Amino acid sequence: xxxETPQPPPRLRLRGITKRYPGVIANEAVDLDVGVGExxxxxxxxGAGKSTxxxxxxGVTRPDGGHIEWEGSRVSIAxxxxxxxxxxxxxxQHFALFETLTVAENIALAMDDPPKPSALAARIREVSExxxxxxxxxxxxxxxxVGERQxxxxxxxxxxxxxxxxxxxxxxVLTPQAVLTLFETLRRLAAxxxxxxxxxxxxxxxxxxxxxxxxxxxxxxxxxAIPREESNESLARLMIGGELxxxxxxxxxxxxxxxxxxxxxxxxxDPFGTALDxxxxxxxxxxxxxxxxxxxxxxxxxxxxxxGETPSPHSGMVRIGGQSAGLLDPAQRRAxxxxxxxxxxxxxxAVPAMSLAQNALLTGARAGMVRGGLIRxxxxxxxxxxxxAAFKVKCSGDAALAGSLSGGNLxxxxxxxxxxxxxxxxxxAQPTWGVDVGAAQLIRQALIDLRxxxxxxxxxxxxxxxxxxICDRIAVIAQGRLSPPMATGTLTVEQVGVLMAGSAHAPxxxxxxx
Amino acid sequence: xxxxxxxLRRLWPFRLERRATPSxxxxxxxxxxxGVAMALTGLIVFLILGQDPLVAFRVFFIAPFGGSYEIGELxxxxxxxxxxxxxxxxxxxxxxxxxxxxxxxxxxxxxxSAVALFGSESLGALTVPLxxxxxxxxxxxxxxxxxxxxxxxHTNEILVSLMLVYIAQQLLGYLVHGPWxxxxxxxxxxxxxxxEAAILPALVEGTRVTGALIMALVLAVLAWLFTAKTHAxxxxxxxxxxxxxARYAGFSDTRNIWLALLVGGGMAGLAGISEVAxxxxxxxxxxxxxxxxxxxxxxxxxxxHPFGIVLASLLMSLLYLGGExxxxxxxxxxxxxxxxxxxxxxxxxxxxxxxxxxxxRIVRAVAP
Numbered sequence: 042x043x044x045e046t047p048q049p050p051p052r053l054r055l056r057g058i059t060k061r062y063p064g065v066i067a068n069e070a071v072d073l074d075v076g077v078g079e080x081x082x083x084x085x086x087x088g089a090g091k092s093t094x095x096x097x098x099x100g101v102t103r104p105d106g107g108h109i110e111w112e113g114s115r116v117s118i119a120x121x122x123x124x125x126x127x128x129x130x131x132x133x134q135h136f137a138l139f140e141t142l143t144v145a146e147n148i149a150l151a152m153d154d155p156p157k158p159s160a161l162a163a164r165i166r167e168v169s170e171x172x173x174x175x176x177x178x179x180x181x182x183x184x185x186x187v188g189e190r191q192x193x194x195x196x197x198x199x200x201x202x203x204x205x206x207x208x209x210x211x212x213x214v215l216t217p218q219a220v221l222t223l224f225e226t227l228r229r230l231a232a233x234x235x236x237x238x239x240x241x242x243x244x245x246x247x248x249x250x251x252x253x254x255x256x257x258x259x260x261x262x263x264x265x266a267i268p269r270e271e272s273n274e275s276l277a278r279l280m281i282g283g284e285l286x287x288x289x290x291x292x293x294x295x296x297x298x299x300x301x302x303x304x305x306x307x308x309x310x311d312p313f314g315t316a317l318d319x320x321x322x323x324x325x326x327x328x329x330x331x332x333x334x335x336x337x338x339x340x341x342x343x344x345x346x347x348x349g350e351t352p353s354p355h356s357g358m359v360r361i362g363g364q365s366a367g368l369l370d371p372a373q374r375r376a377x378x379x380x381x382x383x384x385x386x387x388x389x390x391a392v393p394a395m396s397l398a399q400n401a402l403l404t405g406a407r408a409g410m411v412r413g414g415l416i417r418x419x420x421x422x423x424x425x426x427x428x429x430a431a432f433k434v435k436c437s438g439d440a441a442l443a444g445s446l447s448g449g450n451l452x453x454x455x456x457x458x459x460x461x462x463x464x465x466x467x468x469x470a471q472p473t474w475g476v477d478v479g480a481a482q483l484i485r486q487a488l489i490d491l492r493x494x495x496x497x498x499x500x501x502x503x504x505x506x507x508x509x510x511i512c513d514r515i516a517v518i519a520q521g522r523l524s525p526p527m528a529t530g531t532l533t534v535e536q537v538g539v540l541m542a543g544s545a546h547a548p549x550x551x552x553x554x555x
Numbered sequence: 556x557x558x559x560x561x562x563l564r565r566l567w568p569f570r571l572e573r574r575a576t577p578s579x580x581x582x583x584x585x586x587x588x589x590g591v592a593m594a595l596t597g598l599i600v601f602l603i604l605g606q607d608p609l610v611a612f613r614v615f616f617i618a619p620f621g622g623s624y625e626i627g628e629l630x631x632x633x634x635x636x637x638x639x640x641x642x643x644x645x646x647x648x649x650x651x652x653x654x655x656x657x658x659x660x661x662x663x664x665x666x667x668s669a670v671a672l673f674g675s676e677s678l679g680a681l682t683v684p685l686x687x688x689x690x691x692x693x694x695x696x697x698x699x700x701x702x703x704x705x706x707x708x709h710t711n712e713i714l715v716s717l718m719l720v721y722i723a724q725q726l727l728g729y730l731v732h733g734p735w736x737x738x739x740x741x742x743x744x745x746x747x748x749x750x751e752a753a754i755l756p757a758l759v760e761g762t763r764v765t766g767a768l769i770m771a772l773v774l775a776v777l778a779w780l781f782t783a784k785t786h787a788x789x790x791x792x793x794x795x796x797x798x799x800x801a802r803y804a805g806f807s808d809t810r811n812i813w814l815a816l817l818v819g820g821g822m823a824g825l826a827g828i829s830e831v832a833x834x835x836x837x838x839x840x841x842x843x844x845x846x847x848x849x850x851x852x853x854x855x856x857x858x859x860h861p862f863g864i865v866l867a868s869l870l871m872s873l874l875y876l877g878g879e880x881x882x883x884x885x886x887x888x889x890x891x892x893x894x895x896x897x898x899x900x901x902x903x904x905x906x907x908x909x910x911x912x913x914x915x916r917i918v919r920a921v922a923p
Contacts, residue, residue, distance in 0.1 A: 350802055372805030381803070389799040395792075402789060403804045411786045 050113030051076045052205055052236040053098065057107035060093055067093035069260045070107070075205065080227060080237045082247040082268060084280055085257035086477035091240050094257070095207050098238075099131045100124040122153055130203030132194045132211055140183035147182055148197045169196050172226045174219075184311050189337045206230070207238045210475070212246060216335050217505060217538035224250050242280070242478060244273040245506075256280055281479055290489055290511060296326030299378075299497035300466045301360040305353060305367075307346055315339040315521040317346065322499075322516065322523060324466065329488065329498040330526055331512035333505055333537050339521035340470070340501050347468050347499070348381045349374045362465050375404065380464030382456055384471045386448060390455040393444030397436065398425040400443050401458055408462055424461070432457035433483065449480035456484050460491050467491060468499045473507060485511050505534055517541050571912040578910060585906035586856050586863070590870065592902040597895055606885055614884050615877035625876075627762025631834060633872035634764075635660070635826035635843065637771040637865060639850030641778045642822025644859040646815030648782065649791035650798065653816055655701065655716030656823040657847025658723035659694035663824020664831045665727060666693025668838040671753035671831075672735065672746055682752045686828055687770075694824020695817045697723060702816035706809045712816065720847070731840050745839040755833045767829035772865065774822065779861040791815065823847055844875065852900045871896070 055073040059066070068090045075081045085091045096102040098109065100118035109116055111127055118124050124131070138147045145162045149155035156164070162178040169176040174192045182190065191211065198206060212220045227237055227250065241247055247254055248268045255265045256279040264279045300323070307317040317339050324330045334340060345351040346359065353359050353367030360366060361377040369377075383389045391400045401424045402410050410420045425439035432453040436446050443451060452473070459467060469488065473481035489511055492498055501518075502508050508515050509529060516526035517540035524540050594616070601611035619625050639656040646653045653659075667690035675682045701715040731744040740747070755765035782788040794801040794811045801808070826846060831838055853871050857863030878892025 348803065349805065370805050370807070371803065375805060383803055385799065388797045389803045392793055392797040392800050394796045399789070402786075403793065403800060406786060414785050414787065416784055416786055416789060 049077060050110070052079075052112055053238075054110040055094075055098070055107065056110070058094060058097060058104050058109075059106035060090075060097060060102065060104050066260050068097070068104070071257070071260075071262050073255050073262075075236045075238055077236060078231050078234045079253065080231050080239055080251045082251035082254035083238055083240045083257065084242065084244075084247060084254050084276065086242065086281055086479070089257040089280075089477075090260040091257055092209065093260075095131065095209060095238065095240060098124070099129060099207060125153060125201060125203070128204035129207065130198035130201050130205070131207040131209070132191070132198050133209055138182045138190055138193065140181075142182060143178065144176055144180050144182060144193050145178035147193065148178075148200065151197055152201070164200060165196060168199050172196070172199060172223070174223075184314060185337065203235065205236045205238065207240070209240045210242070211239075212241070212243065216541040217534050218542055219335070220246070243506075244276045247276070248273070258282055277478060281477075289486075290513075291493075293327050293493065293513075295328035295513070296495060297363075298323045298325050298360075299362055300324040300347075300468075300499060303358055303360070305346060305358040307342060307351065307353065309342060315342055317342050318521045320523045322526065324497040324499050326465075326497050327492055327495045328513040329492050329500055329511055331508035331515040331529075332499065332501045332518050332523070333508050333515055334501075334503070334518035334541055336503055338519050340518060342521070343518065343523075344381075344383070344468065344470050344501065348379075348383075376407065378463075378465030380404075380459040380462055380467040382452075382459050382467070382469040382472065384474065386451045386455055387444060391443040391451055394442060396425075396440045396442055397429065397434075397446075397454060398422045398439040400454070401425040401428065401439075403458075405458065405462055424458075428454060428457040428461055431461070432487065449476040452476050453480055453484060456487060460487055464496060466497045466499070468501070470501045471504075472500060472502060473504065481507075505537060509534070569914050569916055571908075572915045574911060574913055581910050582858070582907075585910060586858065586867065586903060588906050589856070589899055589902035592906075593895060593899040596898045596902075600891075600894065604887065606887070611881065611885060611887075614880050616873065618880055619873055619876040623759070624762055627759065627764045628876060629869065629872050630764045630768050631762075631872075632875050633868040634768045634771050635830055635846040636850050636853050636871050637775065637868035638767075638826035638829070639819075639823045639847050640853035640857060640864045640868060641771070641775055641861055642819035643850055644854040644857070644861070644864060645778060645782065645788075645791065646819045647854055648795045648859055649811050649815050650795040651812050651815035651819075652713045653698065653701070653716050653819040654713050654851065655698070655718075655720045655847070656819060656826075656850050657843060657845065658716070658720035659697045659820040659823035660827035660830075660843055660847045661720075661723040661727050662697040662827070663690040663694035663820075664827030664838065664842050665723075665730060666690055666696075666824065667828030668735075668746065668749075668831055671749045672838075675750040675753040679752060682750075683755060683832065686753060686832055687825060690824045690828025691821040692824070694820040694822070694827065696820070697824075698816040698820025699813075702813045706812050712812070716816075727838070727842070728840050731838055735838060737837075743839075746837050748837045749832065753832060754836055755829065763834050765829065765833040767825075767833055770825070770829070774825075775861040775865050782861070787814065823850075849875075849896060852896055856899065856903055870899075874899070 051074040053075040055071060058068050058071045060068040071094055083091050083094070093102060097104050098118070100120045100123050109118060116127065118127065139150065145158060145165060148165060149158065149161055155161060165176060165178040174196055176192050176196050195211060212223065231237055239251055248271065251268050253265065254268045256263050258280065263282070266276065266279065268276065302320045302322040305317055305320040309316045315338060320343065322330070342351070346353055349369055349371040356365040356367040358367040361374060361379050364377055366374050366377060387393045392403065398421045402416065402421050405424060408424065410417055410424065422439045428434065429436060429439065434454045434457065435450045446454065456472065472484050472488065476484065485507065488498055488500065500508065500512060512529050514526035515529055515532055515537060517524040517537055519541055597615065598608045598612060601608045619629055639660060643653055643656055667686040670686045670689045671682065674685070678685060697719060698716070700719060701712040704710040704715050705712045731746060735746045737745060737747045755767060758764045758766060758768065782792065790801065790806040791811050791814065793804065794806060794808065827842065830842055835842060849871050853864055853867045856870065857867035874892055874895045878889065878895065881887040881891050882889055
């Protein structure tokens with residue numbers, strides 16, 4: 042994409058953007074140019090200031106210093122409505138959807154001049170089909186998974202035909218085929234002259250998709266690059282300022298079965314939930330089994346059935362350590378040696394308003410933190426301190442509130458807590474969702490270490506790369522059905538992708554074939 | 556969500572912005588700030604009513620400390636507030652909203668009075684302990700109704716417990732107008748006076764304070780131990796702060812709801828029987844000037860902390876006494892007490908809002 046002389050002004054130009062929050066500098070003197078029809082990557086670890094910078098461009102946050110030029114003239118963007126008037130659309134990483142409203146109503150709310158509901162629904166269908174993002178406009182948002190909500194956000198943006206589209210980690214919830222479809226779409230949009238600011242930490246994606254990349258580290262611009270000419274290693278060096286360690290998965294012979302699902306079928310009470318249909322799975326000691334799948338295909342229901350938050354129809358459908366556990370509640374399952382790291386960290390895996398020490402007690406009552414119904418504060422604090430040290434959790438100490446930690450650090454603490462409670466079976470959902478590269482590596486290595494100590498692990502993730510990195514066997518969940526797990530070495534990403542698409546996502550598969 | 560530039564925004568160019576770290580010191584100071592703001596509001600009201608604010612202030616806030624009898628009255632009125640609020644706070648921390656302490660107080664008083672009226676001759680020295688036990692059980696039984704309905708049918712305990720207050724009041728009215736009415740009582744709606752053995756003795760000669768105060772203080776310590784030191788208390792706090800985390804950890808929702816309502820009801824029942832067995836000495840149609848409702852304010856002013864509640868109940872008691880004195884000495888209407896209570900809660904909630912948020916002026920962007 043060479044630009045002719047004289048060069049037209051870039052679509053977006055940031056100069057010296059600075060934003061301070063009490064105690065942190067989120068952005069310091071950041072410069073950024075995005076040309077017409079350019080796909081520009083914004084790369085950086087969690088907390089590097091990517092999201093803040095994008096919020097400034099989208100008018101959510103106002104900068105303390107610096108200025109913004111839009112198509113050659115200085116602008117100040119006071120609100121998202123103003124950003125949209127200029128032609129800027131944004132797909133957020135954390136979704137601002139109203140739970141009790143339908144998809145169409147949510148989208149109408151975000152539009153400055155919404156059309157009639159029936160016309161809007163038709164347009165949503167049209168756009169979602171065109172870009173391979175299946176979304177039902179009449180569905181209520183509260184029943185949707187994280188991945189499905191993200192699709193709504195993407196469709197919502199595309200409806201406004203923006204001239205600059207900001208995408209914050211858009212692919213983490215898509216099948217590999219859907220990612221390819223999305224990339225096709227993005228390239229087509231770029232060829233039509235739309236500029237795209239693409240925020241991601243997935244280096245492969247950035248290298249295949251993006252024309253240029255700006256790398257942020259600690260709120261400052263640490264460099265820029267043409268991603269095609271870089272390797273993953275060189276990009277990672279710019280991003281984290283050091284070398285990246287790979288994790289080691291040495292072959293091991295698995296032991297006896299620790300976690301077993303036998304003909305697990307679970308009707309769903311939620312009209313938009315996914316019913317589980319005859320799931321069979323065995324996880325043995327010293328192995329990691331991965332479950333891949335696009336979110337909303339029964340992962341939420343399966344996790345609730347495993348943890349005991351939803352009891353199974355028959356006790357034998359779930360067996361933990363050889364014992365029937367289908368009717369046991371979460372606490373009883375824990376007593377059998379079951380550990381669980383949920384997808385939502387704040388509010389489920391940890392209590393935001395409590396200290397880390399108190400959060401250790403959340404699931405650690407059996408590890409000597411309670412005696413005779415009384416809490417043993419010293420044991421609690423000690424456990425938390427050891428977890429903080431072993432998992433390099435960045436915090437002010439065991440008295441720090443869970444809510445004050447960044448997502449990645451809290452995840453390290455929760456994974457640390459669950460692994461240090463010596464489970465026989467550990468189920469982990471989305472182990473590294475939104476976690477920076479360094480922390481992700483540490484978490485993955487911790488899971489592998491646990492496997493090597495003889496624990497049976499089940500990892501449910503939407504990140505295929507991750508599953509291929511750490512799993513001995515991989516199964517795929519689609520439409521509430523589970524494929525038989527296959528040894529990772531015998532599988533290709535494409536095969537898994539086809540399984541992930543399942544029958545419900547035939548349009549996507551057709552898109553790829555076409 | 557976006558907002559176009561509206562007239563409203565031009566008239567009121569401010570918005571609330573969440574603070575990065577709410578100040579812990581301010582959280583403790585906010586009841587004091589609310590108290591001062593309440594007193595200032597009161598002074599303004601006195602001025603409008605044509606009273607000398609200094610005189611009114613003295614009558615309202617200083618006179619109740621006048622002597623040992625006055626201080627005794629302060630402690631006497633603080634006792635039921637303290638008992639009710641301690642129990643409620645345990646539930647509030649677990650997101651169980653028992654609004655019906657007033658009704659549980661009444662039923663506790665009725666149950667305890669049954670022991671006093673029908674058993675005091677045969678029970679002897681056991682009378683008072685059994686009355687206390689019956690009072691607690693009566694309050695618990697009344698609170699068990701919303702607990703059962705919530706855990707079994709998912710009804711809202713706020714509505715159920717509140718509506719049960721009015722049923723309890725009717726029940727009390729029926730008893731003192733009907734079956735339990737004193738035959739020698741000149742047709743007044745009240746029961747026979749309790750026998751000597753069924754009356755709580757005064758702690759200090761010349762005051763009306765009873766052993767119920769000691770009981771309330773001991774229960775405050777127990778309530779603190781429960782929340783801070785026991786696993787059950789921890790589980791209830793988690794259920795209140797993060798219900799999904801409680802489910803994830805396997806803490807039983809049903810158990811928390813029952814525990815919260817039974818503790819709240821039991822304490823309110825104790826408050827009720829302590830009132831009729833103490834200063835009142837018999838069962839009558841009205842036994843509480845809204846202690847059960849005022850205790851909700853006490854619980855929040857006390858930051859849901861047992862020791863804070865002890866102090867807050869003294870403040871609320873002062874408002875009751877001050878209100879009474881203002882009626883007698885200044886001929887102000889009785890609603891003056893409600894006005895002070897209401898403005899105290901209002902200022903407290905406002906102060907709490909500003910602990911979590913700050914008011915920011917919305918600045919229109921200016922091109923640099």
